[in-house]
Amino acid sequence: MDTIEAIVGRRNIKQFKSEPIAEATWKKWLEAASYAPNHRMNQPWEILVIGEETRAKLNHRPNFGDAPLVLAIVSQGSEKPVERDENLVATSAFIQNFCLAAHAEGAGTRWTSIGNTPNAREILGVSDETATIWVLGVGYPLEVPEVKERAPIETKTRQLS
Template sequence: MSILETIKSRRTIKNFKTDPVSSEQLISWLEAAAMAPNHRMTEPWEIYVIGQETRAKLNHKTNFGNAPVLMAILSKHGATSIETEENALATACFVQNFNLAAWEEGVGTFWSSIAATAKNREILGVPEEYDVIGVFGVGYPEEIHEPKPRTPINNKVKELP
């Protein structure tokens, strides 16, 4: 699959098969994700692979679509507010790289902001100097929905003199 096909076909997955995702696959996608652009090479991301005990405490209403892998991706604060923002943006690029690398191999993700709450930060043991970018279910899709309509890109492009 070409990179454009991967980007255009990627979907958020809400229900997953029980088929396992190997640690080797996960590490391979994380290594690809780490090639994300990041200002001053801060590499601000941290990944927490969430086990069953911690997962049960998070108590997500959908149980993350029964994804076989659950992980939290965090972004370290910078020395300044601008660097903190740059780090969060770099970590979002990391997430997108991960999503695309997994999707290319037939594995989908579900991105949840559940860990932004104080309670769930505590459950995950997130240090104060980190933001939680999201908790991600990772696995083989049970179903893949059609894409939702998008605003035509020409409506978003502004040409400046």
């Protein structure tokens, strides 16, 4: 699968097969994801592997699509807004890289923001209110949603003189 095909074909998966993903495989995707651009090479992400007990406490109503693997990705916070934004953008690029690596190998992800609730922060042990947390369900898709039409890029582009 080439890069453009991976980007255009990646979807947020709603439901997963029960088939597990080998630890070596998802760790390879995390390693690839770590090549995301990040300011001053601070690598502002932390990965939490969510076990069954923690997953039950999070009580995500669709249960992360019954994904066999659930990861929380934490972006370091900062009291400085520009640094917090830089960390957030770098961690988002890390997550996108991970999602593309998974997709390129036939897996999929369900990217959620449940980690930013006060209850989830407590469960995950992330007390820094300036940090941002996403939780990903990861597995082999039961079904891949159809591509949704995007606005023509011309409507999102301005030329400056």
